[in-house]
Amino acid sequence: MFYYILYSLRYQAGSSVRVISSHCQAYCNRCYTIGLKCQTDFSPQHVGILVQSPQEATMFQIGDIDIHLVSDGVVMVDGGGAFGLVPRILWSRYLMYDEANRVPMILTCLLVRAADKTIVVDTGLGDKLPPKMINQWGLTHPNGTLIEGLARLGIKPDDVDIVINTHLHGDHCAGNTTFTPAGDICPVFPRANYIVQRREYEDAMHPNERTQATYFPVNYEPLFRNGQLTLLDGDQEIVPGVSVVVTPGHTPGHQSVLFQSNGQQALFVADMASYAIQFERLGWMSAYDVEPLVTLETKRHWQQWALDTNGLLIFQHDTQIGAAHLTEDENGKRTLEPVEVSLA
Numbered sequence: 553m554f555y556y557i558l559y560s561l562r563y564q565a566g567s568s569v570r571v572i573s574s575h576c577q578a579y580c581n582r583c584y585t586i587g588l589k590c591q592t593d594f595s596p597q598h599v600g601i602l603v604q605s606p607q608e609a610t611m612f613q614i615g616d617i618d619i620h621l622v623s624d625g626v627v628m629v630d631g632g633g634a635f636g637l638v639p640r641i642l643w644s645r646y647l648m649y650d651e652a653n654r655v656p657m658i659l660t661c662l663l664v665r666a667a668d669k670t671i672v673v674d675t676g677l678g679d680k681l682p683p684k685m686i687n688q689w690g691l692t693h694p695n696g697t698l699i700e701g702l703a704r705l706g707i708k709p710d711d712v713d714i715v716i717n718t719h720l721h722g723d724h725c726a727g728n729t730t731f732t733p734a735g736d737i738c739p740v741f742p743r744a745n746y747i748v749q750r751r752e753y754e755d756a757m758h759p760n761e762r763t764q765a766t767y768f769p770v771n772y773e774p775l776f777r778n779g780q781l782t783l784l785d786g787d788q789e790i791v792p793g794v795s796v797v798v799t800p801g802h803t804p805g806h807q808s809v810l811f812q813s814n815g816q817q818a819l820f821v822a823d824m825a826s827y828a829i830q831f832e833r834l835g836w837m838s839a840y841d842v843e844p845l846v847t848l849e850t851k852r853h854w855q856q857w858a859l860d861t862n863g864l865l866i867f868q869h870d871t872q873i874g875a876a877h878l879t880e881d882e883n884g885k886r887t888l889e890p891v892e893v894s895l896a
Contacts, residue, residue, distance in 0.1 A: 609705070609896035612864065612875070615813020617793050620663040620896045621866070621874055622701035624676020624727060628654035628690030634826065636839035643836070646829050647871075654690065657869045659723055661698050662809070662820060663705060663896070667791040670707060671714045672698075673809050673820055674868070675727030675740065680770070698727055699740070701896045712741040716796060717748040717772070718822035718868075719806045720756040725771045737774045746775050747790065749798060750783035752805025763803075763842065799824045799854070801847025802840065808854075817863035824850055828873035831855070831865065832888045855886060864891065 612619040631653045635643040640653070649655050662673035676698045677691060695701065699709065717725045728746060729737050739746075753776070756767040775781040784807075789795040793813040799806050802823040809820040824847065825831035826838055834851050841847045858865055858878035865888070866875045874893030880886045 610874075610893045612818060612866070614811040614816045614818045614864070615793065616666065617811050617813045618665040619811065619818065619866070620705055621893055622661050622663050622698055622705070622896045623693075623695040624659040624661055624678070624698035624701075625691050625693045625695075626656055626658050626871070627677070627723065628652075629657050631655045633839045635830075636837055636841070636844070638836050643829070647827065656871045657723075657826065658871045659698075660866075660868045660874065660895075661701075661727075662866070663702060663707060664794060664811075666794050666811075666813075669713045669791050670711050671716065671791070671794065672702070672712050672741065672744070673716045674718055674724045674822070675715060677723055678727030678740065678771075679730055680726060695895050705896050709741045710743055712744045714790060715741055715744045715746045716790065716807075716809055717746060717752075718808060718820070719752050719803050720748060720772055721766045721803075721823070722768055722771065724822070726768065728771050729774060737770055739775060739778075739780055744780065746772070746781045747784060747796065748772070748781065749796075749805040749807050750785050752803060752807070753781070753783050755803060755805055766840070799850050801843050801845075801850045802838070803842050804846075817861045818866060819854065819857070819863055820866045820868070821854075822868050824854065825867070826869040828865075828867050828870045828876055828888050828890070831867070832878070832886060859886070 609620060628650065631640060631643065631647075631649045634655050634657070640649070647655050659676040661676055662671075664671040664673060677689070679697070681689070681691070702708070715728065717728070719725075727740055730740050732738050753772065755763065756772065757769065759767050772781060784796065787795060787797045793811060795810045795812070796807045797810050799808040799822070806823060808822050808824055811818040811820075821831060823838070830836045830838070831851060834848050834855070837844050837847050855878060857863060859880055862877060864875055864877060867873055873888065873890045875891040876888040877891065878886055879889055
């Protein structure tokens with residue numbers, strides 16, 4: 553369960569940290585060694601970004617663009633897979649794991665209003681998973697589903713004009729489609745134009761032994777057949793101020809979403825860096841990255857962008873840091889400064 557979170561990134565000695573764990577004593581040793589005051593709390597309302605606050609949901613305004621963060625749930629993933637070559641003794645300083653070495657991963661999607669269009673970025677795991685896979689993922693919905701979160705913001709599936717998939721792994725696009733009462737597959741957003749990179753679609757339709765377990769055609773192939781899936785070849789502006797930019801590494805066809813309006817900028821990082829610490833530290837990346845050395849160079853480029861523009865970085869899977877700015881001190885050390893976020 554996701555209640556095992558202990559995320560203590562850059563806490564100062566003597567400050568408070570919430571340990572969300574049914575085995576608090578087993579996981580509090582680090583708190584004591586660095587002088588933190590432990591406050592055990594078992595409720596999802598006290599898990600940082602996992603807070604659901606419909607009346608006070610954060611809306612980022614990037615010029616004329618409105619952005620809400622909406623969750624489609626929380627899953628538990630293997631810590632070794634999440635952090636690859638980085639040993640647990642290092643990554644566990646920033647993210648707690650459970651007795652099965654699993655770490656929590658939130659499924660954050662975006663609701664974007666720009667240029668009189670309603671846009672959803674990524675669709676989470678949706679509602680098609682069989683019980684076995686739900687158990688394997690440890691999927692819970694402490695804030696409800698994407699559809700429920702959109703409803704709290706006054707958005708129905710029919711209202712959505714565009715869906716951007718950053719890539720076609722199941723946790724980013726399974727919510728593209730659903731079952732009809734007759735058991736057929738249909739789009740969740742019936743009027744929407746779905747957008748993905750052509751390279752990503754081709755790789756998803758012709759996976760190799762390394763990637764075949766991450767792609768499920770039922771999530772996107774029906775959209776292509778009925779003309780609702782647009783395939784892009786590289787960076788492209790979708791509507792004024794909202795662009796997709798190819799950010800390869802996690803997959804060759806991975807794309808992030810760039811927002812630019814009235815001199816302000818933001819980037820939805822997606823799986824360029826699943827966790828904020830992986831963006832801050834160039835050498836930290838997931839074992840699931842198909843081209844890890846490409847990921848490193850992609851992150852290097854966008855780190856510099858973040859410094860040059862003071863652009864807001866929006867993270868997709870981090871249970872504690874939903875958004876941040878990157879800073880650099882006089883010694884060249886780069887550090888993320890989190891921005892407080894409440895989910896819709």
